Amino acid sequence: MIVNLLNKLARRDMLDEHERAVLMAAPAGTKQFGPRRNIVRQGEPLTQSMLLLDGFVCRYIDLADGKRQILEFHMPGDFIDLQGFLLKSLEHNMASVSPVTVALVPHTTLRHITENEPHLTRLLWFTTLIDAAIHRQWIVSNGRRSAIARVAHLMCELDTRLDVAGLSDGNSFFLPFTQADIADATGLTSIHVNRMLRVLRDDGVMTFRDGRVTITNRPALADIAEFDPAYLYLHSEPR
Template sequence: MTPLLRKLESVIRLDDEERRAVLALPHTIRQVGPHTDVATVGERPAHCCLVLEGWAHRYAYTSAGDRQILSFYIAGDIPDLQHLYLPVMDHSLASLTACTLAFIPHEAMRALVVGRPGVMAALWRDTLVDASVYRERIMTLGRRQSLGRTAHLFCEMYMRQCAVGLADDLSCPLPPTQAELADAVGVTAVHFNRSLRTLRSQRRITLQGGQLTIRDWMGLVAMAEFDPVYLHFNEDRHQSAEKVSA
C-alpha cells in the first residue's frame, strides 16, 4: 500500500495512525499484461483498483468506434475510487503497460475512513482533484490547438510523477504510444506526429524509448499555458512546482 500512501500524502498530510491504517488495508494483488481490460462499461465492481506498478488508462468509444482516452493513471492512483458510491461503470478501465494492481474491497475502503477524518479528507480530496483534472482537460480539448494540447499533457504527466517520486530532473517515463497519446489529446495520429516533430525541432523535449525529457521547461509551459494549480498538490508539492518553474 506504499504507493497509495505516497499518493494521498501528495495532497494532504496524514498522522502516524492514519498511515498505519492505509498500509494495513486488505487487498489482493494481480499481475496483468498490457492493454488488458480491468473493468468495462456496465460492470458493478466490488473492489477499488490501486495501481502499484505500471500505467493504466480510462477510455470510452463512440458509436463509430473512435476511442477517447480520458485519463492516464500511474503508481498510487485509484482510477475507480468514485465507484465506492457509483455502482455501475460508465467507462472502461484497462492497463496500458504491464501492471501490478491491488484490489481493495469496497467494504474495507469504507471502514478505513470511519474515525479517521484525515484519510477520509485525503480520499475525498483525491476525487475532487480528479474532477479538477477533468475540468482542465475540457479546457484543453475545447480551446487549445494540437501543439498546446500535446505540450500540456507532457507538463501534466511530468508534474504528477514528480509528486509521487517517479520523476526528477525534467525527465520521466512516458510509455504510451503515439497513437495512444493522440487519443488522449483528441487529435489524429498525423496531427499528433506534427506536434511532436515541432516540439523536438524547437528543442523543447525529447521522447525516446518511453522516456520523456523536457529540454526547455519554461518554453513548454508557455506553449501549453500550463499552471499546476489544478493538480492541487499539498504545500510541499506547491513549493516543488515553484522550484521547477523557476
C-alpha cells in the first residue's frame, strides 16, 4: 500500500493534504514479480521509479569469482529505485526476494514534483539519505563487527524498519530470506550464518525459522549488535 510510504514520511515530518494527494496520484500503474526475479539490471536506462507495495526486495552486486554482496533490503513503503530518477541507471542490480508488487512512478512525475513541490522534494531526498545512513551501518558491520554482531545488527535493523512500516507484531516478523541471503548481506558464508543463528537461538536471544524471526531477548540482541536506531532518523522535524 502506498499508505506505507505516507506513514514513513509522516513519521519524519508533517505532510499536508495536498502533498498526500500528490503522492497518492503519482503511480501510473502497478507491476508484480515472482520471487527471485531481476527487477532492475545494472546499467539499464530507467524512465520510472518503483514504490514497493508488497514483498521484499534486495540490491546486490555480483563479483567475478561468483561471490555476491547484498547492499540493502527493502520492504513495503520503500521507494526502491528513487535514485534512478537522477542517476538515470543503477550501478547495481535489484531483485525480488519474495513475490513483489510495486507501483510505477514515471520520472516525468518526479520531475514535476521537484519543479512544483519543494517540501515534498526535500522529503523524497530525505528518504535517499536514510538509505545512505543504512549503507554506512553496513560498512561498519562488514568492516569491524564480529560475525555474530553482523547478524544481530541486521536483525535489529529489520526489526526496527518493519515496525515503522507496521509489519512487526512487536516481537516477531515475517522474513522470507534464506540463510544464504543473510550471508550475502553480512559478508559471511551461509554455513557460518547458520552457526551464528544457532548461537543466538541456544542463548535464547532470537530464532529464525520457517521465514519468521522471533526476538526472545531484545536487550541482549541490541547489546550483541551494539545497535543504536539513531541512524534511522525516526523523529519528526521540519525538513
